[in-house]
Amino acid sequence: MTDTITTLTAPEAAAAAGAAAPLVAATSREERARWLEAVADALDAAKADLVPVAVEESHLPEARLTGEVGRTTGQLRLFAAVLRDAAYLEVIIDHAVPDATPPQPELRRMLVPTGPVAVYSASNFPFAFSVAGGDTASALAAGCPVVVKAHSGHLELSRRTAAVVAEALAGAGAPHGTFGLVEGTQAGRVLIQDPAITSGAFTGSLSGGRALFDLASGRPTPIPFYAELGSINPVVVTADAVAADGASLASGLVGSFTLGAGQFCTKPGVVFVPAEAGFEDLVAEAMGEAKAAPLLNQRIVDGFGHGIDQLAAHPAVELVAGSRSDADAEAPAPLVLATSATEVAADPEALLAECFGPVTLLIRYGSKGDLESGLAAVQGSLTGTIHAAEGEDVSALTAVLAPRVGRLLFGGWPTGVAVTWSQHHGGPWPATTSVHTSVGATAIRRFLRPLTYQDAPESVLPDELKESNPLGVPRRVDGSLEV
Amino acid sequence: MTDTITTLTAPEAAAAAGAAAPLVAATSREERARWLEAVADALDAAKADLVPVAVEESHLPEARLTGEVGRTTGQLRLFAAVLRDAAYLEVIIDHAVPDATPPQPELRRMLVPTGPVAVYSASNFPFAFSVAGGDTASALAAGCPVVVKAHSGHLELSRRTAAVVAEALAGAGAPHGTFGLVEGTQAGRVLIQDPAITSGAFTGSLSGGRALFDLASGRPTPIPFYAELGSINPVVVTADAVAADGASLASGLVGSFTLGAGQFCTKPGVVFVPAEAGFEDLVAEAMGEAKAAPLLNQRIVDGFGHGIDQLAAHPAVELVAGSRSDADAEAPAPLVLATSATEVAADPEALLAECFGPVTLLIRYGSKGDLESGLAAVQGSLTGTIHAAEGEDVSALTAVLAPRVGRLLFGGWPTGVAVTWSQHHGGPWPATTSVHTSVGATAIRRFLRPLTYQDAPESVLPDELKESNPLGVPRRVDGSLEV
Numbered sequence: 001m002t003d004t005i006t007t008l009t010a011p012e013a014a015a016a017a018g019a020a021a022p023l024v025a026a027t028s029r030e031e032r033a034r035w036l037e038a039v040a041d042a043l044d045a046a047k048a049d050l051v052p053v054a055v056e057e058s059h060l061p062e063a064r065l066t067g068e069v070g071r072t073t074g075q076l077r078l079f080a081a082v083l084r085d086a087a088y089l090e091v092i093i094d095h096a097v098p099d100a101t102p103p104q105p106e107l108r109r110m111l112v113p114t115g116p117v118a119v120y121s122a123s124n125f126p127f128a129f130s131v132a133g134g135d136t137a138s139a140l141a142a143g144c145p146v147v148v149k150a151h152s153g154h155l156e157l158s159r160r161t162a163a164v165v166a167e168a169l170a171g172a173g174a175p176h177g178t179f180g181l182v183e184g185t186q187a188g189r190v191l192i193q194d195p196a197i198t199s200g201a202f203t204g205s206l207s208g209g210r211a212l213f214d215l216a217s218g219r220p221t222p223i224p225f226y227a228e229l230g231s232i233n234p235v236v237v238t239a240d241a242v243a244a245d246g247a248s249l250a251s252g253l254v255g256s257f258t259l260g261a262g263q264f265c266t267k268p269g270v271v272f273v274p275a276e277a278g279f280e281d282l283v284a285e286a287m288g289e290a291k292a293a294p295l296l297n298q299r300i301v302d303g304f305g306h307g308i309d310q311l312a313a314h315p316a317v318e319l320v321a322g323s324r325s326d327a328d329a330e331a332p333a334p335l336v337l338a339t340s341a342t343e344v345a346a347d348p349e350a351l352l353a354e355c356f357g358p359v360t361l362l363i364r365y366g367s368k369g370d371l372e373s374g375l376a377a378v379q380g381s382l383t384g385t386i387h388a389a390e391g392e393d394v395s396a397l398t399a400v401l402a403p404r405v406g407r408l409l410f411g412g413w414p415t416g417v418a419v420t421w422s423q424h425h426g427g428p429w430p431a432t433t434s435v436h437t438s439v440g441a442t443a444i445r446r447f448l449r450p451l452t453y454q455d456a457p458e459s460v461l462p463d464e465l466k467e468s469n470p471l472g473v474p475r476r477v478d479g480s481l482e483v
Numbered sequence: 484m485t486d487t488i489t490t491l492t493a494p495e496a497a498a499a500a501g502a503a504a505p506l507v508a509a510t511s512r513e514e515r516a517r518w519l520e521a522v523a524d525a526l527d528a529a530k531a532d533l534v535p536v537a538v539e540e541s542h543l544p545e546a547r548l549t550g551e552v553g554r555t556t557g558q559l560r561l562f563a564a565v566l567r568d569a570a571y572l573e574v575i576i577d578h579a580v581p582d583a584t585p586p587q588p589e590l591r592r593m594l595v596p597t598g599p600v601a602v603y604s605a606s607n608f609p610f611a612f613s614v615a616g617g618d619t620a621s622a623l624a625a626g627c628p629v630v631v632k633a634h635s636g637h638l639e640l641s642r643r644t645a646a647v648v649a650e651a652l653a654g655a656g657a658p659h660g661t662f663g664l665v666e667g668t669q670a671g672r673v674l675i676q677d678p679a680i681t682s683g684a685f686t687g688s689l690s691g692g693r694a695l696f697d698l699a700s701g702r703p704t705p706i707p708f709y710a711e712l713g714s715i716n717p718v719v720v721t722a723d724a725v726a727a728d729g730a731s732l733a734s735g736l737v738g739s740f741t742l743g744a745g746q747f748c749t750k751p752g753v754v755f756v757p758a759e760a761g762f763e764d765l766v767a768e769a770m771g772e773a774k775a776a777p778l779l780n781q782r783i784v785d786g787f788g789h790g791i792d793q794l795a796a797h798p799a800v801e802l803v804a805g806s807r808s809d810a811d812a813e814a815p816a817p818l819v820l821a822t823s824a825t826e827v828a829a830d831p832e833a834l835l836a837e838c839f840g841p842v843t844l845l846i847r848y849g850s851k852g853d854l855e856s857g858l859a860a861v862q863g864s865l866t867g868t869i870h871a872a873e874g875e876d877v878s879a880l881t882a883v884l885a886p887r888v889g890r891l892l893f894g895g896w897p898t899g900v901a902v903t904w905s906q907h908h909g910g911p912w913p914a915t916t917s918v919h920t921s922v923g924a925t926a927i928r929r930f931l932r933p934l935t936y937q938d939a940p941e942s943v944l945p946d947e948l949k950e951s952n953p954l955g956v957p958r959r960v961d962g963s964l965e966v
Contacts, residue, residue: 109906217696217700223912398943406933407935416588420587424933435932453893455895476904483966
């Protein structure tokens, strides 16, 4: 394993990616599947070298980071499977209809890569949402060169991971410029404005993401900026659910909001709880098990302390468990706060602000109307969760939550995000800036655009569009699906 | 037929659409298919009333406008077929894997409507890209209420068409607020900033579209703005093609760039022609057949005159056919100008500006390198066209044009845009602002977002996601496609 790679300036990296773009676009799906597998194999092999660096820089536990490498290489291998499956190309063929009025030409459509992608790493997943994470995997799968902007919270890990990725790609035959790394906030700002870059992918804070989104949208040639920003992930617990299984729900909630020290974008940040059912006491009891854990870095520590200051100082907020004075520590003890649905409806901006770290806000509701007016104040979120008793009618809650979220859970907790064909990790603003996911097979759609060939000679058609379908791709022909 | 509908203020229309959104989203695909068919039937029935109003306001010929009504109702019926086909829902189901590490929940994904859409009509298709055009049809099909901003160029037609649409929708059972109409530039600006609006769809000028795109992107809650803006639709004619069939190519070109008085976004605006092959003379000859036709309105007349002034005054531009002094007339005679690929490469901004109206610019090239450096200066376009001789190798030209366009034609002319499953009407900026099309079946994708249900009880699942697949929708289950 090489130790590090030379980082480039943003214009250098973008120029190299721009030069590589037509070469990468011209590779076959099978070639790119092998690149992704080579990167996955190399990361698995380098795990013992990389994980200690990640522990040092992120303060996350070794077991979690080791598992995260597995998640990361699993993502790379999923996109190899997506490439071989080929349905993502959305091949549609309409044969000519010469006797139509006007005569209809032959049209053959498929998705093609958009070009170089700027990927902005997240702090909280040093592997899975970073240098070799899902954005990089899906962009490379699509056939787009990638320039990663390293996260300052794990710079050394980023350099070492980038070296592994670059070496594996080169070894697998990827063109020079397929992958690059830049460092620093200013480089990130320059990168998204470079004419060679065709889209951005970002996971991080609302303020940082919005600033880059504005740069991307404000370019002379605007480009899409696929950002995952902020999410409070509302949970609703019904009185019947508390009656049926309150203690295990309370301990499940504590486990979920303190997982990874509360540093997940899917952390349950607000929990609507029945005012009278005694659920608060059960949560306070379950908090006996909760342990303090170090946060990722000083910026997160400062942000958490500031967020708690704002929230706990609100006249409508009470402390249920934990100590507010502990919130400025490097490893703050988890906190549970409480308010009411009426207060939330009256002051959503203050009470429903995302607070990254080990805190959750219980929101007491009385009537159903009370609950619904509180839920109506919730902005777009990645997830929404309903805890009801077996057989309880949840259709009204489903109808209120569904328009606000990208993933709707019935039982369970939102902090696990399975990497599958069907996953959707996105949601209405401010959860994400687009109608596409950043996790799961369909994340590839962000980096593709349609191209339709009209009356093309067979000789210039990509194999995927040829009449005989030599590669056996799923397609729609004259209106009918063929698998 | 009712005469007109009451137009609303933008906030009124947006509020009505917002109130209707959950009701529209809850309708079945079959219900919405019937709405679209009811609108199509009503427009067909009202054709004799509407076309004369369109002729009066747009100055387009009756036969063309009558045909355009057919195109419009055909689009509405295509989206009814798209709804019944159901593949657009992109249903993906992954069953639970309880013994995975970590255990994998059951996930069921489908696309759901985003909410109210603001549709901005175009001047040049008073039916097909206007009140009941493709944007409206695809948004309603998706399950989104629509507020149309009427085009000032055909206000009376817009009101009358809107009355037909509103009456047909109401008759077919669509909720109040499913469809609304607003008028005026300021209403359009207010509309796109209304919190109830979730996306915009636009066909028109680069300056107007950019202004609305900036408003949409700059909102506190940014929304996608799907705009089709400007396109010069490069055509390349090889020397062998001229040798084989020069005269009919020349007459085809004249027919295409003067069709609809050159007022199509797919008009061939620039044509790369071999310097030595005598093609210019053939074009000049074919221009004998070209007739002057009135432009849509005074704004287009002024824009055309200004564009010709700019272009024809350029020291590197010569007049091939037509008269420059005629360019300010209400029905300007068609014009052919010429320059060289070297000049284009040196001053692309001036020479490759879109000029809406009956003009095309021949760009003479000598060597292949000369041609390629000229083509390299071409920005994103809706279409690119290659005219080569039978059997001639066009792979190099394909490789240069493909990254710049959304539809690549081999022979023929770009001004026909078939409404099919496979059509792509879009392209890199400034052709469009997104990776989605505005014409053809996949235009519906703009108004949909994924929603994934995790471990949901069968009772809350939409029929399309139920295990038994009662509606027989195409889907992917545990990684395998099922049609």
